[in-house]
Amino acid sequence: xxxxxxxxxxxxxxxxxxxxxxxxxxxxxxxxxxxxxxxxxxxxxxxxxxxxxxxxxxxxxxxxxxxxxxxxxxxxxxxxxxxxxxxxxxxxxxxxxxxxxxxxxxxxxxxxxxxxxxxxxx
Numbered sequence: 061x062x063x064x065x066x067x068x069x070x071x072x073x074x075x076x077x078x079x080x081x082x083x084x085x086x087x088x089x090x091x092x093x094x095x096x097x098x099x100x101x102x103x104x105x106x107x108x109x110x111x112x113x114x115x116x117x118x119x120x121x122x123x124x125x126x127x128x129x130x131x132x133x134x135x136x137x138x139x140x141x142x143x144x145x146x147x148x149x150x151x152x153x154x155x156x157x158x159x160x161x162x163x164x165x166x167x168x169x170x171x172x173x174x175x176x177x178x179x180x181x182x
Contacts, residue, residue: 065106069150073103073158073165100168107172110151114142 063084067076078099082089096102121138125131142148151169159166 061106061109064102065110068103068106068154069147072154073099074161078102100162100165103165104168104172107151107169110147111173117142 064076064081067081067084071080076099078089078092081102082092085092092102096105118135118138121134122131125134155166155169
């Protein structure tokens, strides 16, 4: 997952190749394809893992607060920190560059990221 994350976030969805991801991960292309099926599914899984990581950070920062005001402030700080983090900026860059060529990528991103978070928190 880390090899795919690095490839997608630094090179973009189109420029990242399964070959480069497999090589960085120390596995064969066949292993990547057998586990994920295609590049879009691998990207979706990277977003799912990133979303879970983000949710854990939010939960940890908010859980330590006692009052509602402190919880809301902690959530706001965590949200802004995430939105301006290198990772989030990289995800936004990938989506903005790729969305016009692959509209389904935006839907898959939403389902794996924000949509998934909404389903689990509701």
